[in-house]
Amino acid sequence: MDARFDGISEFVAVARLGSFTAVAAERGATKSAIGRAVSRLEARLGMKLLHRTTRRLTLTPAGEAWLEHCVAALDELGRGENALMLARDTPAGEVRIDLPTAFGRRHIMPVLIELAERYPGLNLNVSFTDRRVDLVSENIDLAVRIGHLDDASDLLARRIGVQHMVIVGAPAYLARRGVPRSSADLADHDCIAGRRRGNRIAWLVKQPDGSTARQVLRVKHELQDFEAVLMAAKAGCGLTQLPTWLVQEELRSGALEMVLDGLSGGELPINLLWPGTRTLPAKMRVIIDGVSRWAGEASGAIT
The missing domain is CATH 3.40.190.290 (D-Maltodextrin-Binding Protein; domain 2)
Structure with missing residues (x-):
């Protein structure tokens, strides 16, 4: 997979569910694996996307801006996949x-x-x-x-x-x-x-x-x-x-x-x-x- 896309789906899922634990349970992965994926994404971008405390996760201003782009990109990919599936079946x-x-x-x-x-x-x-x-x-x-x-x-x-x-x-x-x-x-x-x-x-x-x-x-x-x-x-x-x-x-x-x-x-x-x-x-x-x-x-x- 292209490294530019590494961690994007995990980041979007964390922003949606509010915790690494919930995302890990949803995906059948470990909490540490989800955390490492998001950390690699932050390292590549050179900025923090999430504020992490013992009680909650919140988006940084950079995280809020990046989330908007990520959600739009994933939605577009979803529409493309649906179009391909429709062409295959209809x-x-x-x-x-x-x-x-x-x-x-x-x-x-x-x-x-x-x-x-x-x-x-x-x-x-x-x-x-x-x-x-x-x-x-x-x-x-x-x-x-x-x-x-x-x-x-x-x-x-x-x-x-x-x-x-x-x-x-x-x-x-x-x-x-x-x-x-x-x-x-x-x-x-x-x-x-x-x-x-x-x-x-x-x-x-x-x-x-x-x-x-x-x-x-x-x-x-x-x-x-x-x-x-x-x-x-x-x-x-x-x-x-x-x-x-x-x-x-x-x-x-x-x-x-x-x-x-x-x-x-x-x-x-x-x-x-x-x-x-x-x-x-x-x-x-x-x-x-x-x-x-x-x-x-x-x-x-x-x-």
């Missing part, structure tokens, strides 16, 4: 959250809005990006990341789903250009590509031995947004490879049809990430638990 305050663009808008934002309505003290600060943010350096409290966590040694993670990819096309496009029967047939089709990884655009396609490899494509349209890719595919502009969480409704309604079923490869974990901490504030805990609960109840929507 969901309130700003939470900075980074989400993948399409997945975040479609699936996570409705959950966050419901939690914000349930806990009025929460203040959401949400960004949407498909790059890998650095939570610590960018002061992000919580993120959803689709992909492997090879760079997350200083983070805590909770898996909420798995992203599976499928190759789809609109019925009108397939009627016009034909249905591909093998991965080699993709070379004869217009392909709509989403995010580029590396210099050449490729889809993940399963091989005869069960492994997954990147197949380079002849790309007709390159659109750097999943929702724009989905729009183009539904319009009949070509085939595309998209995650099932994005195209489930279109597959059910018939707006899109799956092709090369069983050949479209690639599975990536979907995780909640947050910086490691010994104590998780309530504002973080309710969001992590809320998103996890939604993921468990709606697992079909994110696989």
Whole structure:
């Protein structure tokens, strides 16, 4: 402990109770220990704070002035401790959250809005990006990341789903250009590509031995947004490879049809990430638990 604070709480307690004996009994200490703490404080300040007689203790003028400051300081520390305890136990305050663009808008934002309505003290600060943010350096409290966590040694993670990819096309496009029967047939089709990884655009396609490899494509349209890719595919502009969480409704309604079923490869974990901490504030805990609960109840929507 900083020596500047040594003896302050004992001095304030003595001034409040009027005797070393009473303070010792209250704190489970010895009378001599309380007396030595106050004496060390007086020695450091270079002045007497208490008049000691065999019958009573009274404050000196310096003691009265110092007591006022000590009480104010201890009260402020108490208010700070209460604020921390409230933050730990009550969901309130700003939470900075980074989400993948399409997945975040479609699936996570409705959950966050419901939690914000349930806990009025929460203040959401949400960004949407498909790059890998650095939570610590960018002061992000919580993120959803689709992909492997090879760079997350200083983070805590909770898996909420798995992203599976499928190759789809609109019925009108397939009627016009034909249905591909093998991965080699993709070379004869217009392909709509989403995010580029590396210099050449490729889809993940399963091989005869069960492994997954990147197949380079002849790309007709390159659109750097999943929702724009989905729009183009539904319009009949070509085939595309998209995650099932994005195209489930279109597959059910018939707006899109799956092709090369069983050949479209690639599975990536979907995780909640947050910086490691010994104590998780309530504002973080309710969001992590809320998103996890939604993921468990709606697992079909994110696989």
